[in-house]
Amino acid sequence: MNNTPTVDDLRNELVDQIVAKRPLPPRVERALRTVHREVHLPGLDPAVAYSNKAVTIKDNPEGPLALSCASVPSTVAMMLGQLDAQPGDHVLEIGAGTGYNAALLSEIVGVDGEVTTIDIDADVTLHARDALNKAGYQHVRVMERDGLKGAPEYGPYTRMIGTVGFWDIPAALSAQLADGGRFVLPLRWRGQTRSVVLTRQGEALVSSNMELCGFVPIVGQDGEHTVELANGTVRIHHDQDQDVDPAALIDALTQSAAETWSDVRIGGEESFDGIWLRTTAFEDTICRLEATRAAVENGLRRPVIVGRSPVLVSGGSLAYLISKRDDADPERPSLLGAAHLGPDGANLAKRLVTHITAWGADRAAAPNLAIFPSGTPDNDLPAGHVIEKADSRVVLSFA
Structure with a gap:
């Protein structure tokens, strides 16, 4: 009798481990049980593909951090839960990686939705495009593009997600988010990184949730x-x-x-x-x-x-x-x-x-966080501690 687990067994075991620690929206859990991660990691043992670990897909010859990697599945799940994408949403993903996250997003937004994933690295976009085609997601748009500039020609977007670390949010990128839309990204300030949920309210991006995380930094920021x-x-x-x-x-x-x-x-x-x-x-x-x-x-x-x-x-x-x-x-x-x-x-x-x-x-307390354009006058900012960045003014406060 052969007791070797199948790929489906491995995938479901991984998802079971994730949801046991963090309940997920049903759409996200269903996508995780549907999309074949091993297709996006060709040549890798399926047992490794379905371990809760990051996998480097492109090394960085100039430093210790990879240029691109497949994120830890539990972190992927956490951020998709934060994004809370709905059927019919138009999504921009910054950082194409293996294409796995874009496939998950495609499952979540359904046939009436739209997913555009971009990456500055030609090798990464080629990998993502090939994997998405093999996995049956030919309709996902993959573009070689500077993530700091986004893809305005297909916006505005009701959901945006960054799968690379940001030190700042360029005005050109935040402008592509529809009013009331949600942007989830790993944001770095004062040496630590949080996956932050931002909702656009006029010119401001206002946070409703943040979770500890770590990501490969986006190319082009040196703050x-x-x-x-x-x-x-x-x-x-x-x-x-x-x-x-x-x-x-x-x-x-x-x-x-x-x-x-x-x-x-x-x-x-x-x-x-x-x-x-x-x-x-x-x-x-x-x-x-x-x-x-x-x-x-x-x-x-x-x-x-x-x-x-x-x-x-x-x-x-x-x-x-x-x-x-x-x-x-x-x-x-x-x-x-x-x-x-x-x-x-x-x-x-x-x-x-x-x-x-x-x-x-109060160990669970987190500050309120809001992000405003760099030129916003002090009088137009809410009360709080202000951190100055190149394109934005970050305001942190405790109620």
């Missing part, structure tokens, strides 16, 4: 900069409007860090990225700290996550998130605090602990 310290073993990633001076930080990193602790505890599997998100609604000093294991071995106090931790930076001082084991509460055995360096480090640490404490009191 995030990197400062290398300690012979490249420590990096600080910051937005272009933030003043981070590497020369001022050299002395700080030669010191031993002092520590300031909160009373907030976390469990082993508990996410604490909400601290970072909360802090972006109050602090212009919040950046991303990337430390290597070599830095820790050379004496740097270990950040809570070595390669990706929030850090407040001001002049020659910094304070970043740390944790330590404390078994006073077995269900939440880790205590959160801040390591700090430099003359103003203690003040920065105190501010970071204030944000940790506020998060600890």
Whole structure:
């Protein structure tokens, strides 16, 4: 008796795993059970194609991040749930990938809908076109196009989705979204990325939901900069409007860090990225700290996550998130605090602990987020903390 699972078995097992953790709209679940992901990943073992993992389809010879990949299926499902596309919707997808997401969208919007997927890379669009043809989705429009410019000739769109990371939303792209339409995209600010649901309300894009995610960045945006310290073993990633001076930080990193602790505890599997998100609604000093294991071995106090931790930076001082084991509460055995360096480090640490404490009191809270064109006067913005980008003004606030 042959007990080897069929491709259909593998696909349904994957979807079962996804919906067990996150209920999905029926249209999205049905599409996931219908579209054959293995067709979009030719040559790959079906068991791998139906694992909940990203698959690189084009390497980047100039850096560690792939130029294009097939996203983690659970993330695909999450974003399609956020998009909430309906039968008859006209959808623009930025980042064609393997064509798998476009096939899912085609199933969701049905025969009365329309899907246009674009990508700047000719190899990627060729791959997507070939896979969509083989899978029976010849009607999906695939275009080699700069994702930052969109495809205005087929707009306006009632739904738009980005499957690459955005640092900013160009005016030319947001203009292609119909009023009342929904745009879901991985948006990056202050070193962290969220899949944000934006609805167009006149000139504004107003968020109704955001989820933690990570994506290959879109080609053509360079609003995030990197400062290398300690012979490249420590990096600080910051937005272009933030003043981070590497020369001022050299002395700080030669010191031993002092520590300031909160009373907030976390469990082993508990996410604490909400601290970072909360802090972006109050602090212009919040950046991303990337430390290597070599830095820790050379004496740097270990950040809570070595390669990706929030850090407040001001002049020659910094304070970043740390944790330590404390078994006073077995269900939440880790205590959160801040390591700090430099003359103003203690003040920065105190501010970071204030944000940790506020998060600890309401761990599910997320800020309101609205995006306005770059020229919008201050008087026309809602109350909140403003982050300046090249094409937009992002306003964050807590009700």
